[in-house]
Amino acid sequence: MIERLQRLLGDAGAWEVAQDGEVARELGAARALVAAPRDQEQCAAVLRVAAEARCAVVPWGGGQHQRLGNVPRADLVLVTTGMAGIVTHDAADQTIVAQAGTRLADLVAAVRARGQFLPLDPAGVARATIGGVVAAGVNGPYRSGFGLPRDFLLGARTAHSDGACSRSGGRLVKNVTGFDLHRLYHGSLGTLAVLCEVSLRLLPLPEREATLALGFDDLERLDGFVAAYRASGLAAASYVLVHGPLLAGNGLAGGAADLAQDGMFVVLLRFHGTERGVAESLARTRDLLSRGAPAAACEAPEGAQAPLWMACREAFASVSPDGGGAVLRLSFLPHAGERSVLGGIVDSVAALVAGAGSRAALCAEPGLGVLRILLPEPPGEELLQRLLTFARREDGRLLVVESAPASWRLGRDVFLGALPHESLARALKAALDPAGVLSPGRLYPEEAG
């Protein structure tokens, strides 16, 4: 196998990985080959070779979101970082085409240098690739204001397990020509095709940006604020809730350091816009505070904004730097009538975690109805069952394990039974991955035989 790959890619294009390395840790694979194609054609050729050998292939960008989904069978890791670089950045048109292995951080910086803005800031942004972020369908704190990569994705080039190269969409900001298969690949966790190139729409870089931090030590008041904010119709670029200690040491100086205390829940709001527009949003937000008075409120000074949001972004994380932790995600409808249910859910979840003898940090996207439960180690069965019972007690809630070490995920279903439409999904996979070799088992378990 390795010889065939090296004939395709050169000696430096395929190798075997160490058993104790990152690949083994993330995929729980004792042994795997790595192939690093440099373009779409090579990528398709690698897939054809792998398909002939019935080798399971896991596409790998920066390795930052490999913990999403179940543990796939992995014989060959297809590293996409050999397919890196910006193909075209049409600034006048506010669009960019980049190879899938381009680091997201490089892309964001290149765009920024020309006065434009790509609102993607998922955890692990320094190493994550644009292809990986699209395949994972993730975003960070910008999610609440700008949506997912899907909302910026204009088209893609892909390689398939029958050795074919294909394309959908294009680089036009409005386009209904043909099926938008790139929307299907988005969030498909590398199970349908390998993304080789993506095109994205961009926004103008905001003239001004401001961050407001509101510390709540009382969940009822938090709910009061969340409801008032929703009623206001204000649209922040980011709107998150983080457990105070997650922010410790990130530019919260002076009185603001109180925000990082245990028991404090901090609402972070970031506004983008023109000078007057941002001032107006800040003023209107302050007007809301009478209805949900925080214990502490401050506007982050210029230099403190970036570190604060970085801390927040990594706290969201499907990535945990030491590799041992787990993240559970609870999705819920954020309002029951005009009342915000966030505080009640935070309270219940914190009690369940404490009751099981565990500890957790919590962070949330109040506008979207997402609560992340960050555990220093994977949940025990008892805690998992209690949380699942809580989630299922009412309609309109959904719990999944978003991230956990491979060793814990092996043999489990991290979607906790919530994956729908199995037969249709399997048929779509068979249509787009005819050899059935792309990340088998990542979503639905592999069928015997």
Next chain:
Amino acid sequence: MLPLERLRRIVGAEHVLLAPEEMFAYECDALTWLRRRPAAVVLPGGTAETAEVVAALSEAALPFVARGAGTGLSGGALCPEGGVVIETARMKRLLSLDPWNRFALVECGTPNAEVSRAAEPHGLFFAPDPSSQNVCTIGGNIAENAGGPHTYKYGATARHVLALTAVLPDGRVLRTGSPLADPPGYDLAGLLVGTEGTCAIGTEATLKLTPLPRAVETLLFAFRGVADACSAVQRVISSGLEPCTMEVMDGATIAAVEASVNAAGYPRDAGAVLILEFDGGDAAVAESAERAERLCRELEVLACERARDRAHRLKLWKGRKGAFGAMGRLAPDLLVQDAVVPRSRLPEVVARVLEIGREHGIRMSNVLHAGDGNLHPNISYDRRDADETRRVLAACAGILQACVEAGGTLSGEHGIGLEKRDYMSLVFGEEDLERMRAVRDVMNGRSLLNPDKVLPAREPKTP
């Protein structure tokens, strides 16, 4: 054979139409030169009836197509000869509206504008706003991934569908997506949006509602020609301003509008007008409008108007909203063409489009969603005049070719349907189309649902 008795039992005899004079209205959609007469029209009353109707037709191996209001512009709702039209006109209930979680659950036959009307008292609206929004249905919007003037800021329909209930061509009911964030699994709702009714029939949709902006500023600029208007658009985009819409009309459109009941008082000597709109917070919108006005005035502006109030704003929009109707007065038929180019290429492409119109001696006026690079060359003609129709179609082919050559594509919002199916190879290769066919075949393997649309047939294998 048509399972007539079974269909009547499912939907009630009064909801199965057969009379030849009743079939006439279903011969075509708003693209009038393509026509086919269905054998029958069935109007189911909801998801369950639709599923039963589809199952009956599927068992009888009869082809069928779903149809909303028939305002489509690419022949997408044309029924296969001898097939059955499933019209969604009875399915227009607003099932629920949750203003705090900002979504509405509606049946797919609901007219687009009804959703915004229901949401307005709660300070919300449904963002996609195609020109036909008073009649066109949510199901049709989903099938076509419909856009509209405000797509520039808010995105097309795909961004606003949270969940979808659809009937597959074998009669199974698929419920996919969720108003909850990040439901696991493949984004089937996202996939189905824009498949032009070739994969499934949408019956119920959960739609995202957007807060109505607090403030709106509308500006109208008149220019000597379309190229100047497009330059203004480019300047506004490059400056970093974020309007919610940027609409351009050419001189021929202005003349048609001003001669119609929708006369909006546009300067009759102008070669183009640009409508710019900003929405959002009061201060931000006022500041943006001032800046845009300064930027545009650096060009040669013949006239500039800034709406003083709601009535004035509606007046400025009146001509744009009435543009297609006004053109209807010029000739018996109107072909609304649709193509997109990178927005920075608009000035040269519009010039080329006008030239193509002159070369073929046709009557053309242009409306552009300029911010999105989306052109609508509107051709007034008489389809009973064979020579004129031939020249119109030749001009359309030339326009599409010119747009593709400029890095553009075949459709920005009207879809491919039957009209542009055979142009798909200008944009996509056989391998690209093969993936799309593979996905369609998963849903619609027997090709009974809306056959022969969007994707050209497989090329015969050469030995």
